Amino acid sequence: MKWEIVMGLEVHAELSTKTKIFCGCSTEFGGEPNTHVCPGCAGMPGTLPKFNRQVLEYAVRLGLTLGCDIAKRCTFDRKNYYYPDLPKAYQVSQLYAPICRNGGLTIVGEWGEKFIRLHQIHMEEDAGKLVHSAGNVTLMDFNRGSTPLLEIVSEPDFRSAAEVIAYLEKLRETLMYLDVCDCKMQEGSLRADVNLSVRPAGEEKLGVRVEMKNINSFKAIARAIAYESERQIDVIESGGTLIQETRRWDDDKGESYGMRSKANAADYRYFPDPDLPPIVLGDDELARIRATLPEMADKKRERYIADGVSAKVAASITAHKNVSDLFEDIVRHSGNTKESANLISGEVMRLLKGDDADIEQLDVQDGQLGRKLGELVKLVADGKINRNAYKEVVGVVFADDGIEPMRYIEEKGLLMVEDSGAAREAVAAILKDNESAVEDYRAGKQKAFGFLMGQAMKKLGGTASPDVIKSTLTEMLEG
Numbered sequence: 001m002k003w004e005i006v007m008g009l010e011v012h013a014e015l016s017t018k019t020k021i022f023c024g025c026s027t028e029f030g031g032e033p034n035t036h037v038c039p040g041c042a043g044m045p046g047t048l049p050k051f052n053r054q055v056l057e058y059a060v061r062l063g064l065t066l067g068c069d070i071a072k073r074c075t076f077d078r079k080n081y082y083y084p085d086l087p088k089a090y091q092v093s094q095l096y097a098p099i100c101r102n103g104g105l106t107i108v109g110e111w112g113e114k115f116i117r118l119h120q121i122h123m124e125e126d127a128g129k130l131v132h133s134a135g136n137v138t139l140m141d142f143n144r145g146s147t148p149l150l151e152i153v154s155e156p157d158f159r160s161a162a163e164v165i166a167y168l169e170k171l172r173e174t175l176m177y178l179d180v181c182d183c184k185m186q187e188g189s190l191r192a193d194v195n196l197s198v199r200p201a202g203e204e205k206l207g208v209r210v211e212m213k214n215i216n217s218f219k220a221i222a223r224a225i226a227y228e229s230e231r232q233i234d235v236i237e238s239g240g241t242l243i244q245e246t247r248r249w250d251d252d253k254g255e256s257y258g259m260r261s262k263a264n265a266a267d268y269r270y271f272p273d274p275d276l277p278p279i280v281l282g283d284d285e286l287a288r289i290r291a292t293l294p295e296m297a298d299k300k301r302e303r304y305i306a307d308g309v310s311a312k313v314a315a316s317i318t319a320h321k322n323v324s325d326l327f328e329d330i331v332r333h334s335g336n337t338k339e340s341a342n343l344i345s346g347e348v349m350r351l352l353k354g355d356d357a358d359i360e361q362l363d364v365q366d367g368q369l370g371r372k373l374g375e376l377v378k379l380v381a382d383g384k385i386n387r388n389a390y391k392e393v394v395g396v397v398f399a400d401d402g403i404e405p406m407r408y409i410e411e412k413g414l415l416m417v418e419d420s421g422a423a424r425e426a427v428a429a430i431l432k433d434n435e436s437a438v439e440d441y442r443a444g445k446q447k448a449f450g451f452l453m454g455q456a457m458k459k460l461g462g463t464a465s466p467d468v469i470k471s472t473l474t475e476m477l478e479g
């Protein structure tokens, strides 16, 4: 029998707001345990939540970009469950009237183009973190508690692990370009739950679904999907019964195990949060947010290609938002798109070792690196410095942000000699030091010219172009 895998995704994105969703505590990652905590986010009785409107703005930015219907009025609900990382014993979330419904995104791959539909996007708060340590001790850190999240819920439209990965990559790119989430999977800012079931090919009815929670890398997601779909097919084919449950994926062991039987919405006893009034979004505010939407990666790629950048290089530049910001800074200061693209895909990638983590660390916020590299691109394109000097100064500027390229170039004498005065001086000295070669040349030995040329090049250290040296040398030998 042929089986079809059916999957839906619930992605949690931690928003990069400075403060939490219902209080003024910092959302910064890490920190001493329980230092980013107040009575509100620690769930103390008698405290009241105050909604951080930036969260709404971020949700609307994502919703507009993904073509969702934006609710003019949305509400918060309490999702009740008890777990030690949730001191209130309920999570504030949205069930009945979420901020975004519908919409979706297109993924491209071996299947061609495919539209993945979204069910909804809602705002909610994160839970704290349990730290299991030696001696059977579990500690609680509430720093992460009440960090704002967007939960992006898809329809069950995925049929393969490759489609899931393509979707997550596209979603990550979108969140990064919108500047609403840093998407560091290793820090848990982007977490995916996969709901998976199998059914005989051609069957309409969905099978029993299993939820796999918080898998923390794209590679692990692909492995977990392969494992879980095979496990379900085995159970059915051997006459067993699947149960609806939540399973944890152990990437080290390469297997999943059951955590708990999966609760349905009714089990959470959702009800409207009486402490939070409905959120009303005015037309003017919606228009204002729409006007702040940045250019997205695929639009940038199209624009770069139209400006003469190859499709491959354009894709590598836009793969990281900070790299495309850097590229645009360089172009702005150099006025030279092609040379700027070559710099990014060549020397810059070499310096960053093409490593994703290193690339993500690159901070280009203040625009200074782009300005300096732009100046260098202009200098090399105008023939003011040669390629070797260019490479050297690019490396120096990268390694030390205190270096001003022009000052460095002047100090090191890397500027090309424009008038032939300096070249004449150098050539005169060479001719004086190599009288026998000069005589050889005048006696008709062409080889001697090459030798003298080499000496002059060496002496000028690449600061004069070979053309200038050649014409100066010829003129002085003949003259």
Ligand code: ZN
Residues within 6 Å of the ligand: 020, 023, 024, 025, 036, 037, 038, 039, 040, 041, 042
């Ligand atoms: Zn707080």
Ligand code: MN
Residues within 6 Å of the ligand: 012, 124, 151
């Ligand atoms: Mn959630």
